[in-house]
Amino acid sequence: MECDDYGLARAIERENLNLNPLQRGGVLPADAREALYEFSDGYSICDYCEGRLDQIRKPDITRFLEDLADFINIDIVRTVHGAREGKFAVMHAICDKGDTIVTDGNAHYTTHLAAERNRLKIIEAPNNGYPTFEIKPETYKQVLEDAIDKTEIKLAVLTHVDGDYGNLTNAKTIASICRRLGVPLLLNCAYSMGRMPIDAKEIGADFIVGSGHKSMAASGPIGVLGMTSEWEDIILKKSERHEKKEIEMLGCTSRGAPIATLMASFPHVKERVHRWNDEIKKTRHFIKEMEKLGEIIQLGVKPKEHDLVRFETPIFDSIARSHPRRGFFLYEELKKRKIVGIKRGQTRWFKCSVYAMTMEQVEYIINAFKDIIEKYQKS
Numbered sequence: 001m002e003c004d005d006y007g008l009a010r011a012i013e014r015e016n017l018n019l020n021p022l023q024r025g026g027v028l029p030a031d032a033r034e035a036l037y038e039f040s041d042g043y044s045i046c047d048y049c050e051g052r053l054d055q056i057r058k059p060d061i062t063r064f065l066e067d068l069a070d071f072i073n074i075d076i077v078r079t080v081h082g083a084r085e086g087k088f089a090v091m092h093a094i095c096d097k098g099d100t101i102v103t104d105g106n107a108h109y110t111t112h113l114a115a116e117r118n119r120l121k122i123i124e125a126p127n128n129g130y131p132t133f134e135i136k137p138e139t140y141k142q143v144l145e146d147a148i149d150k151t152e153i154k155l156a157v158l159t160h161v162d163g164d165y166g167n168l169t170n171a172k173t174i175a176s177i178c179r180r181l182g183v184p185l186l187l188n189c190a191y192s193m194g195r196m197p198i199d200a201k202e203i204g205a206d207f208i209v210g211s212g213h214k215s216m217a218a219s220g221p222i223g224v225l226g227m228t229s230e231w232e233d234i235i236l237k238k239s240e241r242h243e244k245k246e247i248e249m250l251g252c253t254s255r256g257a258p259i260a261t262l263m264a265s266f267p268h269v270k271e272r273v274h275r276w277n278d279e280i281k282k283t284r285h286f287i288k289e290m291e292k293l294g295e296i297i298q299l300g301v302k303p304k305e306h307d308l309v310r311f312e313t314p315i316f317d318s319i320a321r322s323h324p325r326r327g328f329f330l331y332e333e334l335k336k337r338k339i340v341g342i343k344r345g346q347t348r349w350f351k352c353s354v355y356a357m358t359m360e361q362v363e364y365i366i367n368a369f370k371d372i373i374e375k376y377q378k379s
């Protein structure tokens, strides 16, 4: 199979550069690759289990979860199978069938599915449309207030950084609005936890979810669910029949390589979030140089505050119209230059990220796009 079918790990092995934002934060450092091998057996994490995953001392999962809670500054943390399972668990624990929740208009589909699976209704605070697609706190406030006038709102969900435009929301302001209105806030940090510093207490979120395979250098599937202690008894309610087991966690969650790699990557992740400002500078440089190529426009809030970049690219669309390979030409031209991660057939717009790339690699990518444009402008 080709490297683009496998994704970034394979791409790196073959010395390709992968621009897929979804995959850039989930690359395993060397220690985690070793852990992946060591803990590849199904229940390998459970040799010294005394009844529950978070209480295992060898390897020291208890300590790891405490450190993870410190890292994002929240009282209690559990691992789940992904950000989506974290959202589902919170909704399931605090809402009843038929309840209504409020979300932002840039919410990931998994927020919608978690709500649907819980039989919840969704009211959405829309973004402000083209070209920035921003979630404004005042819009969120208005929508939440209107919703509260009509019905009881048990939960507000906010996407910290969305997967369409890479906009960083003003979570602190929205959290304080929710607090004033008496609605608990769940902050979806799938695209931020593990890439940038997160301080849940400073933000004021009641719940927070992260994604190990997306942004925390873990093999996955694994996610992080954090909560303030006031919610502990509700979210981590114990089974009546199995006194140690937490119902929403179905007793235990990740039981092998996913948690082993999350743990092995943790020192690397803790260190890399301190380089977030450099990542932002690099992203802004990349955008500036790409936009100089002409008819390439960054969508979303400017200047960027996250590495996920969405470009509108009329230049590639017009080349595609007269190219014998149509929309596939861009993917194929990039692949020839050992760059992968832009979807096949996409030329009108695409999402990309240079997260964790060196400046040399970024320059190489900019030059590759330039080269492709010049090639077709000449012909």
Ligand SMILES: Cc1ncc(COP(=O)(O)O)c(C=O)c1O
Pocket: 022, 081, 082, 083, 084, 085, 108, 110, 159, 161, 162, 163, 188, 190, 191, 210, 211, 212, 213, 214, 222, 223
């Ligand atoms: C904003 C956002 N939330 C949630 C998810 C899903 O994360 P997970 O796979 O950990 O459930 C994604 C994945 O693309 C995402 O972009």
